[in-house]
Amino acid sequence: MGEFIPQLVREGKSPRVMLDYSGTLLYGLELMRAHDVFDALKSITLDPSYAASVEWLGCPWGHAVAPSTPVQDYRLHVQAWQVHFASIFGLGALARVRGFSPAEMALPNHPDVAYQFVKTLLECGFEWVLVQEHSVERPEDGGTPRNKHLPHRLVCRSSTGDEASIVAIIKTQGSDSKLVAQMQPYYEAKGLGRVELRGHPVPPLVTQIADGENGGVMMNEFPGKYFEVVRESSGSATPLVNVSEYLDYLSGLGIRAQDLPVLVPLYQQKLWQRMQPGDGPEKLEQVVAELRKEDDRFHMEGGSWTNNLSWVRGYDNVLGPLERLSARFSETMARAQPRTDERRYRNALFHLLTAQTSCYRYWGKAAGPTMRARSAGGETTS
Numbered sequence: 503m504g505e506f507i508p509q510l511v512r513e514g515k516s517p518r519v520m521l522d523y524s525g526t527l528l529y530g531l532e533l534m535r536a537h538d539v540f541d542a543l544k545s546i547t548l549d550p551s552y553a554a555s556v557e558w559l560g561c562p563w564g565h566a567v568a569p570s571t572p573v574q575d576y577r578l579h580v581q582a583w584q585v586h587f588a589s590i591f592g593l594g595a596l597a598r599v600r601g602f603s604p605a606e607m608a609l610p611n612h613p614d615v616a617y618q619f620v621k622t623l624l625e626c627g628f629e630w631v632l633v634q635e636h637s638v639e640r641p642e643d644g645g646t647p648r649n650k651h652l653p654h655r656l657v658c659r660s661s662t663g664d665e666a667s668i669v670a671i672i673k674t675q676g677s678d679s680k681l682v683a684q685m686q687p688y689y690e691a692k693g694l695g696r697v698e699l700r701g702h703p704v705p706p707l708v709t710q711i712a713d714g715e716n717g718g719v720m721m722n723e724f725p726g727k728y729f730e731v732v733r734e735s736s737g738s739a740t741p742l743v744n745v746s747e748y749l750d751y752l753s754g755l756g757i758r759a760q761d762l763p764v765l766v767p768l769y770q771q772k773l774w775q776r777m778q779p780g781d782g783p784e785k786l787e788q789v790v791a792e793l794r795k796e797d798d799r800f801h802m803e804g805g806s807w808t809n810n811l812s813w814v815r816g817y818d819n820v821l822g823p824l825e826r827l828s829a830r831f832s833e834t835m836a837r838a839q840p841r842t843d844e845r846r847y848r849n850a851l852f853h854l855l856t857a858q859t860s861c862y863r864y865w866g867k868a869a870g871p872t873m874r875a876r877s878a879g880g881e882t883t884s
Contacts, residue, residue: 504542506725507555510732517555517732518742522603522711525563525579525586526859540590547591557744558595559603560584560628564855567608569803570821571858572828573618579855580626600629600746603711606860607634607673611767612802613779613786617660620668630669630745631656632709637768638670644771648763649697650674651706653749655762659770663780669759671745673709682712683723685731692740699752700761707748769793769800820862827857 503519510517521543531539546552562568562579563586571579580602588596602623610616623631635650647654656670675681687708696703715721735742743751776789793800831854840847 503556504539504546506728507546507552510729511551511555513733515732515736516741517728517736518557518744518747519555520557520559520601520603520711520744522559522561524561524565524605525583526565526856528586528590544591547595554747557601557746558587558591558599559601559632560587560599560626561603562605564857564859565605565861566855566858567606567860568604568619569608569610569612569615572825573615573622574832575828575854575858576619577622577626578851579858580622582851582855584626601671602628602631604632607632607637607711608860609633609637609767611637611769613658613767613770613773614660614662614783616658616767616770617664617666620656620658620666621664623668624666628668630671630749632673632711633670633765635672635674638672638765639768639771641764641766641771641774644769647672647765649706651694651708652697652699652704653707653752653762654765655759657764657766659766659774659779661777661779661781661783661786663778665779667759667764669749669762670765671707671709673711675710678710679712679717679719680723682710683719683727685724685727686710688731688735688740688742700757702755702757704752704755704757707743707745709745769802772800824858824862827854 503521507517507519546556547558560580561583562571562576563582564579566576566579568576584596584599587599610619620631630653633656635647638647638654638656639645640647641657650672651674654670654672655667657665657667659665675686678686681687687710691706691708694706694708697706698704712720712724732742772793773786773789776792777785790802831850834850835847842848
């Protein structure tokens, strides 16, 4: 993108792209001394000529999945990514990072974890989050979103009665490397008409994402198709837009976050039929156990880009040690109270966050050598 964006802007076109680089990827590029990559990324990030074209998204530093990462550690991931990003691109660039991209599109659906997830994002300054279409539901009936191409408001309530909400952009189509490589979101958008939102006819927004590389698809198919679509769409009735740009357009129409339709994490509608926020964690666990007995599809393991993958089941040999490590880290830091700029603290934090990458969920204890082997041509998010 550091090469594509400047070329297209020089042609007078209007390219758009949102970038999601995990902290581990940035760290790996630094270890590789990939100065040319950083020079190109700094150019499209800091040069005002490209400000409209490029939007960075925040993410957890170690590509950790939110449903099964201890909530206090997930906050450390988010903060560590912000610090790392600012150390490369500056505080001004960090201030422009408004959206958040959860690793593996994993959204917690346990009420207390989901509440802490949204609370963390809000307190770290994020204004919106990407969610997978089948990881959310309508609170009134548990149905799927009626209009997945409009922004929604994700509302998360805890068992103790606390509530947090954030604008949610629905990502469609599951795992999308091939679709994005062929720029299918553009062609889907061309077939859609305006939709009424609070009395305004607004254009829908088609949002998909792809791993930086899977099977050579993005590397081999995306570049040519991206140039073709940017050239065709620039100045047309179906322009490419980044999410914050789109939300600013809606704000200009007077549409506020409170005006957006509400969504909740998956299966919460069933929970709140049997209890009220404020009934407490013991009542919550009782209701969860009852619903599990009644419906084997019901779970509190979160949702992600695929509806048949759990980030909890089958990972006991990984999650157990990670939870013990998390507890040991918290206990040690509470006792020692080191400064966050001390080398011993940063070293411990680095190992804690690195150990919580989603790759260990996929590949188990063999993830270390697998990650090294994949780094040359595998998922950039690893």
